[in-house]
Amino acid sequence: MHTNDTRRRFIGRTLLAGLGLAGLAAAPMASAADYPDKPIQLIVPYGAGGPTDALLRTLATQASQQLGQSIVIENRPGANGTFGAAMLARARDSHTIAVIPATVFREPFLAKVPYDPLKLTYIIGLTDYVFGLAVRQDAPWQSWQELAEDAARRPGRISVGMAGATGTARIVLGEIADAKQLDFNFIPYKGDSELTTDLLGGHVDAAAMTGTAVQYISSGRMRYLAMLTAERAELFPDVPTFRDLGVEAWVDSPFGLAGPADMPPAHVQRIHDAFKAALESPQGRQALASLNQPLNYMAPQAYADYARQAIEREKGRVEYLRAQGLVN
Incomplete structure (x- = not known):
């Protein structure tokens, strides 16, 4: 009798424990409909103040209205644009997302990084940086040829600045310099x-500039000598590309948003839908236009496929950097 009572109590406790575990396992699924239930980081x-920051602040304002939660932007410059990916590797839930530039796919081939780009959850592709080679309005050169x-x-006497020592713009400018057998003094910036x-x-002679340059060109303080794009920019149709000038080199640098590994599909869809609506809103379109950036939308699966392709492409770019002695 004592044995049977003990056995019944054990079975009862096991069933209760099982029900408790089942409840815990079901909790994330049940909460998916309520996501997000706190501000998104x-x-x-x-x-702050750069083109990526300016665009994302506009999009975040619009997306937060769709989500019913605020989106708090945290600027983390440095590390060649990979701090966002590193923070996603440590994120505990879907309330942390990050901008993923092309350098996220390149850095693992250059150094040890605290993230695996293949394990990120790709949410939405947004746009592409549009680079041009800019100088001050009073610069002595009226064209790329000059x-x-x-x-x-x-x-080695003319200095050319760009964001990042191993960024895409640095690689492409190096390819252009090699093609024309020119020696520039390249200077990286954060x-x-x-x-x-x-x-x-006047501390640098020329620079590979993104949409940040647009306001200064409009106000007469800068001008583009050539565009680092495959085709002429809609906002500057009279500025030739380097392809027009005989060099098959241009910057291809899309970026978008990603979340932590194993982000629930329902959460991915919520963030995707909110930012897609923001991207297509009048405010989003205006923000892109003001930065001279195209709409380069990618759905989650398309963006994940692009990421895998980009990782393979970046292997070749790192080989170029090593051949140039820019990295070990």
């Missing part, structure tokens, strides 16, 4: 804000 891996001729006469200040202040 959005990591922008560049400084700058190139001066660089040929004075090897982001466009610092680069803009130095270009306007």
Whole structure:
């Protein structure tokens, strides 16, 4: 009798424990309909005031209205734009998302990184940086040809700035310099804000600038000599591309949003839908236009496929950097 009572009590406790575990297992699924239930942290891996920050602040304002929760932007410049991916690797739930630039796919081939780009959850592709080679309005060169001729006469004396020591713009500018047998003094910056200040202040002669340059070109303080794009920019149709100038080199640098590994599909869809609506809103379209950036939308699966392809492509770019002695 004592044995049977003990056995019944054991079975009862086991069933209760099982029910408790089942409840815990079901909790994430039950909460999916309520997601997000607290503010979303959005990591922008560049400084405040740059083009990425400006665009995401506009999109976050619109997306937060769709989600019913605020989206708090945290600027984390440095590490070649990979701080967002690193923070996703440590994130505990779907309330942390981050901007993923192309350098996230390149850095694992350059150094040990605290994230695996294949394990991130890709949510939505947003746009593509549009780069141009900019100079101050009072610069002595009226065209790329004049700058190139001066660089040929004075090897290593003309300075060209860009964001990141191993960024896509640095690689493409290096390819252009090699093709034309020119020797520039390339100077890396943490982001466009610092680069803009130095270009306007005369501390650097030319710079690979994103949409940050648009406001300064409009106000007559800068001008583009050539676009680092595959086709001419809609906002600057008279500015030639380097392809127009005989060099098959351009910057291809899409970016979007990702979440932590194993982010529930329902959560992915919620964030995707909110940012897609924001991207297509009048405010989102205007933000893109003001930065001279195209709409480059990718759904979650398409963005994940792009990420896998980009990882393979970046292997080749790192080989170029090593051949140039830019990395070990």
